[in-house]
Amino acid sequence: MNFDFLEGAVDLHVHSAPDVDPRRFDDFELAREAAKARMGAILIKSHYASTVERAFLVSKVVPGICVYGGLVLNETVGGLNPEAVRVALELGAREIWMPTRSANNHRRHHGGNGGIALDAHLEATDKILALVARHNAILGTGHLSPDEGCRLIERARAAGVRKILVTHPEWSCTSYSPELQAKLAAGGDVFFERCFVSTTHRCGFTKFATIEQAIAAAGVDSTVLATDLGQPDTPAPTEGLRLYAERLRSAGFSPDDLRKMMCDNPRALLTA
Numbered sequence: 001m002n003f004d005f006l007e008g009a010v011d012l013h014v015h016s017a018p019d020v021d022p023r024r025f026d027d028f029e030l031a032r033e034a035a036k037a038r039m040g041a042i043l044i045k046s047h048y049a050s051t052v053e054r055a056f057l058v059s060k061v062v063p064g065i066c067v068y069g070g071l072v073l074n075e076t077v078g079g080l081n082p083e084a085v086r087v088a089l090e091l092g093a094r095e096i097w098m099p100t101r102s103a104n105n106h107r108r109h110h111g112g113n114g115g116i117a118l119d120a121h122l123e124a125t126d127k128i129l130a131l132v133a134r135h136n137a138i139l140g141t142g143h144l145s146p147d148e149g150c151r152l153i154e155r156a157r158a159a160g161v162r163k164i165l166v167t168h169p170e171w172s173c174t175s176y177s178p179e180l181q182a183k184l185a186a187g188g189d190v191f192f193e194r195c196f197v198s199t200t201h202r203c204g205f206t207k208f209a210t211i212e213q214a215i216a217a218a219g220v221d222s223t224v225l226a227t228d229l230g231q232p233d234t235p236a237p238t239e240g241l242r243l244y245a246e247r248l249r250s251a252g253f254s255p256d257d258l259r260k261m262m263c264d265n266p267r268a269l270l271t272a
Contacts, residue, residue: 005245005258006238008040010266012095012138012165013195014237015230020048023230027054030230030237031062037238040263041066041270043094045228047101048076050084052091068270070095072142073128074102079116082127089135094270096132097167098142098152106143109173118148126155133160138269140165140193146176153190161189163269168195168228170206170214178217185222191265192218195228196244202234212251215261220253224269225261 016030017023025033027044034042044051044058044067055069071088073080073096085096100106104115118125132139139161141149149166156164166184169176169192176184176192184190194214198206215223225244229237245258253261 004038005242005249005262006037006039008038008259009241009262010041010043010270011039011226011237011241012043012224012266012269013045013167013193013226013228014042015046015228016044019046022232024232024234024236025230027058027067028062031058031065031067033236033238035062035065037242039065039238040267041068042237043068043070043270045070045072045097047072047074050077050088050091050093052088052093056092068092068094070097070138070140072097073099073116075099075116076102080121080124080128082124082131085128085131089131089137093135093137095138095140095165096128097140098144100143100167103143105145105148106173109143118144118152122155125152126159129156129159129161132156133162136163138163138165141167141174143167143174146174146180149174149176150180150184153184157187157189164190165224165269166190166192168193168198168203170194170211171198171203172206178214181214181218181222185218191222191224191269193224193226195226196240197228197231197234200234202231208247208251212248215248215253220257220260221265223261224266225258226266
């Protein structure tokens with residue numbers, strides 16, 4: 001059977017220009033590449049600003065692909081800022097991420113200090129979670145530590161959030177054990193975004209076997225395959241997604257497994 005890994009695929013984590021960091025493609029080039037590969041949708045991410053407005057305009061210009069945006073709650077947007085979240089969601093944001101590069105955990109991991117710690121902003125966090133729940137959007141854990149992530153998930157569930165996406169749980173900065181992933185997945189509302197970039201020099205060359213073991217522990221039903229690509233020195237996002245799928249297929253995951261992880265699960269998370 002000739003299986004097209006990318007047909008209908010949805011990448012919920014991809015970077016493009018304009019950005020502070022160098023990017024391989026701008027928004028329009030990225031969308032055209034995805035459309036050419038017959039993908040179903042992409043979600044553009046920026047560490048520094050909302051991508052919601054950009055995604056809206058790209059969708060108007062590039063046919064054959066759905067383009068979505070979101071907001072990362074780093075210091076450049078006021079950190080854990082409920083008003084910024086409200087506006088982004090009202091404009092159509094599909095995902096709200098907790099802090100990434102401004103997270104205290106991220107800074108400590110890279111030898112720095114300071115940054116945003118979740119426990120110091122619980123009132124604002126709860127307001128944000130209520131907004132995410134009201135709009136039925138995806139809550140991304142960003143670069144919080146696993147301990148912070150688990151506390152966030154508990155509060156999110158209490159607030160009525162039903163789409164929780166753990167951001168690259170195999171990266172050393174945000175590493176969740178397979179046992180913890182299995183425990184969180186049992187609730188049915190937590191998904192794990194396993195990013196191809198984790199296997200590259202950008203994130204310490206995480207072994208594919210580590211990802212394969214985590215999928216086996218938490219299950220295909222809770223896994224989302226994404227790339228987190230867009231850097232000039234990594235594969236193009238469509239190429240990376242195809243390489244990812246081919247590697248997992250060679251490890252024994254079936255075409256149906258891949259379809260669920262690349263198409264069905266991320267598409268269900270995008271549904272408003």
